Amino acid sequence: MAPRGLPEPVLIRGTGLLGTSIGLGLRAAGAEVYLADPSPSAQAVAEDIGAGRPYRGDLTGAPGAAGTPGDTGGTVPGTVVVASPPDVTGQVVIDSLLRFPGAVVLDIASVKGEIQRQVRAGVVDGTLSQGQAAQYVGTHPMAGRERSGPVAARGQLFTAAPWVVCAGEDTAPEAVAAAEEMARTLGATVHRMGAADHDASVALISHLPQIAASLVSSRLQETPAASLALSGNGLRDTTRIAASDPQLWVQILAANAPDILQILYGVRQDLDRLISTMEDPSAPGARLDIAQLMAEGNAGHARIPGKHGAPPQAFAVVTVIVDDTPGQISAVLQDVGRAGVNVEDLRMDHSAGYEVGMLEISVLPGRKQELTDALSAQGWKVV
Known part of the structure; x- marks a missing residue:
């Protein structure tokens, strides 16, 4: 049975890991899904594994004038999921709002504030009407894998994962409802949050760990094989996400630079403090300072939610x-x-x-x- 509350058919613009996974999950739930991607090979793989049918409309030419759909090839989507690379997500969102009047348009990029600003700018300069902009809602499924592309997609990727919905003050209620219905259909847990709070949150809980893992892993490039043979789960756990796609993370970090910078300044202060202490570890109070830094880490780790989001519990x-x-x-x-x-x-x-x-x-x-x-x-x- 198709999901209720999600306008169909659904057009997914972008067939990478997340876009293809959404298609697989929605198809499994009975939804009618179409796919479009500038890369014919990526789209072909997504189609072959059952994420959706090819969209036959024209997405290459300019959309019609405001209020007039472009060439839809006979298929007019009720919901458009923008799963494009982060650096072009805003452009594709605006294009979709113009091209498909009345459709709910949502994106799944990991940074929300910049896209909202682009949509609002489109209203100010007359590119978009207020009604068109109201059909947009930003979302962020907090799920992924180290592997990328449609071949890594799984319909169950979002099961039990947080899915953040960042509605603006003027977002249409039906757009919010459609975004939340899609998240629930895919097994995710819906969280409502403002765009600014979202971007500050992911800077700390997602972007900083990626940076830390990559920096630690970069120290391994010239490490002798005999030394690496001694490594255990500590190193593997710390560096696991360093295998992520560099091109994707260039776009994410650039888009959320202001929030990330504030956190990095704090990390730099802690590093400078530790370096100063380690330069003379026998000085009075040095060992106490090292212990304090480790204890601060203990305190932060203890705040991470436990199983099923419950309070942390020691096992x-x-x-x-x-x-x-x-x-x-x-x-x-x-x-x-x-x-x-x-x-x-x-x-x-x-x-x-x-x-x-x-x-x-x-x-x-x-x-x-x-x-x-x-x-x-x-x-x-x-x-």
């Missing part, structure tokens, strides 16, 4: 040694299930030089000994 970890052979992990988890203990979190670490792994199972502290005893009784080696 106990049961570590099981498993052979690097098929079926080992599933066998452990089956025995955990038989013990009646819920898995709160799960991660895998590999032992350098040995064909074994360490499966770290997070459980409620009161169940740790019970699970340890149960797995040991089943013959598992519990560390």
Whole structure:
């Protein structure tokens, strides 16, 4: 059954990871979806994996005069999802508002303030009418992968992920409703937030971690292989997102530079403080200052929401040694299930030089000994 409250058909302009994932999810929900992308190969891949049908209208020429649709090729979308690269998102949003009068137009770029400013500027200079601008609503699905492009798309990408809706004061209620319906249809959790608050938030929780991961990873370029062979999950966790698309992040960081800069100034102060202390670590108070910096990190980490967005909670970890052979992990988890203990979190670490792994199972502290005893009784080696 098609999602209620989402005007159809849906036209997705941009078939990268997110655009294609949206198409897959909406198609699975029964929606009529069309795709358009300046890259024929990217669009062809998205079509081949079932994200939607090709849009046959003309999106290359200028749209008709305000209030007059351009050549739609017989298909007039009810909703347009702009999934273009961030540096052209504003242009594509305005083009869509002009080209498809009456359609709800939403974008999924990770920075919202600049796009809203471009739309408002279009009203001021007469490019857009106030009614056309009211059909636009900015959104940001807080989901993604290190891999990019349509081949990495998944219809379940947004399941349980936050989806921020940044409506302006003049945004039409039906546009907000359509954006929220699409997010819910794709399994996301809707959050309403102003554009300025959104951009300040993602600068800290998304953009800064990307910068930090990339800076740490850049230190590895000349590292001897023998040193890297010693690395464990600490380095992998810290640098995982450094594998992200550089071209995309150039656009994101440039678009949100003012908010990111304020955070980087604070990070620079902390680094200068640490460097000054480390230059003379035996000086009076130096060790206390290092401990204070680490404690401040503890305090910040403790504020990150826990499982399902609940307040942070400390779990106990049961570590099981498993052979690097098929079926080992599933066998452990089956025995955990038989013990009646819920898995709160799960991660895998590999032992350098040995064909074994360490499966770290997070459980409620009161169940740790019970699970340890149960797995040991089943013959598992519990560390």
